[in-house]
Amino acid sequence: MSTLKAGDQFAGVIVAAPGLPELDYKVPADMFVAVGDRVLVTLVKRRVVGIVVSLKTSTEIAGSRLKSILTVLNDIEPLRVEWLALTKFAGLYYQHSWGEAALTALPLFFRRAPVRTHAKWLEKARADRPLEMKPVVRPELNAEQRSAVEAVEKSEGFAPFVLFGVTGSGKTEVYLNLIENALGKTPDGQVLLLVPEINLTPQLEGRVRGRFPGERVVALNSEKSDSERASAWLAVHEGRARVLVGTRMAMLASFKKLVLVIVDEEHDGSFKAGDGLRYSARDLAVWRASKNRCPVILGSATPSLETWMKVKKGDYRLLELKHRAASKAELPSIELIAPPERGSGTALSAAAREAVDAVLAEGRQVILFMNRRGYAPVLSCGACGWVSSCPRCSAFTVFHKLERRLVCHHCGWSRPVPDACPGCGNVDILPRGTGTERIEEELGKTFPGKRILRIDRDSVSRKGEAEEAFAKVHRGEVDLLVGTQMIAKGHDFQNVGLVLILNADAQILSPMTRAREHLFATLMQVAGRAGRSGARGRVLIQTRFPGDPLFAALASQNYPRFADQLLEEREANLCVPFVYQALLRAESSTLAQALAFLRDAAKLGFVTAPETVRVYDPVPMTLVRLMNRERAQLLVEADDRLSLNRFLKTWSAQLPQTSAVSWVLEVDPADI
Ligand code: ADP
Ligand code: ZN
Ligand code: ZN
Numbered sequence: 001m002s003t004l005k006a007g008d009q010f011a012g013v014i015v016a017a018p019g020l021p022e023l024d025y026k027v028p029a030d031m032f033v034a035v036g037d038r039v040l041v042t043l044v045k046r047r048v049v050g051i052v053v054s055l056k057t058s059t060e061i062a063g064s065r066l067k068s069i070l071t072v073l074n075d076i077e078p079l080r081v082e083w084l085a086l087t088k089f090a091g092l093y094y095q096h097s098w099g100e101a102a103l104t105a106l107p108l109f110f111r112r113a114p115v116r117t118h119a120k121w122l123e124k125a126r127a128d129r130p131l132e133m134k135p136v137v138r139p140e141l142n143a144e145q146r147s148a149v150e151a152v153e154k155s156e157g158f159a160p161f162v163l164f165g166v167t168g169s170g171k172t173e174v175y176l177n178l179i180e181n182a183l184g185k186t187p188d189g190q191v192l193l194l195v196p197e198i199n200l201t202p203q204l205e206g207r208v209r210g211r212f213p214g215e216r217v218v219a220l221n222s223e224k225s226d227s228e229r230a231s232a233w234l235a236v237h238e239g240r241a242r243v244l245v246g247t248r249m250a251m252l253a254s255f256k257k258l259v260l261v262i263v264d265e266e267h268d269g270s271f272k273a274g275d276g277l278r279y280s281a282r283d284l285a286v287w288r289a290s291k292n293r294c295p296v297i298l299g300s301a302t303p304s305l306e307t308w309m310k311v312k313k314g315d316y317r318l319l320e321l322k323h324r325a326a327s328k329a330e331l332p333s334i335e336l337i338a339p340p341e342r343g344s345g346t347a348l349s350a351a352a353r354e355a356v357d358a359v360l361a362e363g364r365q366v367i368l369f370m371n372r373r374g375y376a377p378v379l380s381c382g383a384c385g386w387v388s389s390c391p392r393c394s395a396f397t398v399f400h401k402l403e404r405r406l407v408c409h410h411c412g413w414s415r416p417v418p419d420a421c422p423g424c425g426n427v428d429i430l431p432r433g434t435g436t437e438r439i440e441e442e443l444g445k446t447f448p449g450k451r452i453l454r455i456d457r458d459s460v461s462r463k464g465e466a467e468e469a470f471a472k473v474h475r476g477e478v479d480l481l482v483g484t485q486m487i488a489k490g491h492d493f494q495n496v497g498l499v500l501i502l503n504a505d506a507q508i509l510s511p512m513t514r515a516r517e518h519l520f521a522t523l524m525q526v527a528g529r530a531g532r533s534g535a536r537g538r539v540l541i542q543t544r545f546p547g548d549p550l551f552a553a554l555a556s557q558n559y560p561r562f563a564d565q566l567l568e569e570r571e572a573n574l575c576v577p578f579v580y581q582a583l584l585r586a587e588s589s590t591l592a593q594a595l596a597f598l599r600d601a602a603k604l605g606f607v608t609a610p611e612t613v614r615v616y617d618p619v620p621m622t623l624v625r626l627m628n629r630e631r632a633q634l635l636v637e638a639d640d641r642l643s644l645n646r647f648l649k650t651w652s653a654q655l656p657q658t659s660a661v662s663w664v665l666e667v668d669p670a671d672i
Pocket of ligand 3: 390391393395
């Protein structure tokens with residue numbers, strides 16, 4: 001205990017450093033600080049931004065070691081208790097320090113010591129006026145939509161709902177009505193609308209703005225510059241913005257009064273962060289709604305099994321939209337066809353070509369879905385067996401014909417295509433397999449004169465390019481659209497008569513736990529782009545496994561049956577969501593070192609794990625080498641959430657920090 005003078009005050013401060021708890025600092029006598037203030041403090045020898053989380057009149061730190069707060073950054077209102085609780089929870093849950101969780105949740109502008117232009121920037125950000133928007137016409141809700149809206153309206157306090165609606169059933173319209181009601185009911189209330197993909201936010205942002213021309217609607221996503229993000233964040237923090245539309249990062253924003261949370265396409269993988277604080281924005285959405293005692297709506301045509309299980313258990317309430325909303329729009333027919341013979345040199349079977357011709361003749365558009373970009377996944381030499389591969393990763397390099405380069409899709413490494421086989425000098429090296437570029441080429445030959453557009457990360461890599469490409473499709477300037485996952489999500493295309501799915505089989509054979517769940521969701525979503533208005537659309541799936549039950553469920557568009565079956569299997573095999581998982585991932589310059597670290601970690605784990613927690617043997621990761629780092633992982637599984645959490649806390653504190661091996665702990669890993 002240091003020698004205290006009467007009236008001395010101390011602050012508990014969190015900083016962005018691993019493993020560090022709340023640190024005590026002295027509050028200088030002439031300084032006024034509040035809980036939630038950002039402050040500048042000295043940490044070891046650096047000056048860092050921290051956040052005050054408590055104020056007290058005594059401290060355990062000896063007087064000689066006790067440092068004072070340098071400056072209070074009272075440029076904005078203090079961070080509120082609700083936000084502090086959220087970041088504290090996220091830190092505990094995902095095994096990071098509170099400070100790491102809190103400071104990574106802040107925009108760069110508020111997490112660094114302010115620069116000289118800061119005050120001016122703030123002034124400008126605050127003066128910014130909402131965009132003027134033309135109000136949009138709104139359709140009359142149909143009976144299903146109305147009853148969904150009413151169910152939410154009637155709820156009180158925390159109320160989790162799953163809006164399970166087929167593609168094109170008008171979920172967005174339901175969201176807009178809920179937002180409108182929420183804003184009307186609480187004059188200073190704010191709404192968070194989470195969306196998965198960046199390429200969708202501009203479209204949705206526009207739709208929301210048009211709907212609430214008098215309100216400030218802001219957006220947070222990784223497309224925005226640091227300054228734009230900080231400005232949107234501040235507008236929400238200060239209560240000037242009433243609607244926030246954003247990707248997962250928006251989940252960690254600071255609200256003045258959150259009254260409604262909506263997660264669109266809740267099953268989407270992008271809600272789970274892949275690095276840093278590996279949080280699930282979907283899961284935090286539910287937590288946050290419960291703390292704010294408000295409704296949360298998880299919308300999807302194919303809810304995740306985690307969510308589906310909660311519906312079955314009665315934790316979440318199911319709201320269903322069984323029909324397409326636009327008048328006369330029906331769900332498309334889904335048919336399976338055989339892929340072309342191997343070695344035929346084409347990706348489209350004769351039946352597929354005929355179907356394309358027929359739809360083009362009607363003046364409607366065709367979507368071709370191929371979940372692999374580039375020309376071919378690998379180049380190979382028939383003479384010696386050489387295959388193009390990445391020197392830094394355990395992966396093939398993909399052949400990109402237009403650029404004439406071989407590219408690693410994992411680390412970005414690339415080189416020009418060699419003139420001859422590097423192994424034996426054979427000049428006849430050939431592409432194997434098919435990617436979007438190759439489909440585009442084939443379409444050009446098969447359907448001469450048709451307007452073909454390819455959308456994938458290669459063709460629309462720059463900001464705004466994707467938006468422009470999609471606008472072209474909407475304007476009817478494209479006959480054949482070929483693309484990856486990017487074209488699957490949410491786009492409300494008006495004139496697509498046929499969707500052709502070219503390579504579903506790769507995923508049918510995948511050993512990953514969630515592969516089937518994800519495949520169903522993707523196929524349903526792509527299929528959902530067909531026939532969204534006007535005449536009925538058609539979906540053709542080329543597959544060698546027409547007997548697979550996944551396709552039967554897809555063809556009958558019966559997601560509940562499929563999900564129920566998967567849940568039964570998972571329960572029988574004791575898989576997620578019936579068990580709770582964490583992965584310890586280690587990487588090093590050699591695989592032996594990574595595995596040795598994990599074996600030691602496993603030994604430690606065996607000692608402390610209670611009966612409800614199982615620690616498995618370490619295994620190399622499927623992509624074992626990435627950017628010259630060798631990677632391995634170890635699975636921890638528990639019967640319940642609480643024992644997993646407790647175990648991870650003690651265990652991770654014992655794991656050594658060495659320079660030879662770096663490790664991360666991932667709670668609720670996306671897929672293994
Ligand atoms: P989802 O998000 O469920 O796929 P959307 O919200 O994009 O569906 O709606 C699909 C289409 O139906 C949109 O063009 C939308 O304008 C239209 N729509 C939605 N609700 C109605 C309604 N009640 N009456 C007429 N059209 C509607
Ligand atoms: Zn060769
Ligand atoms: Zn690589």
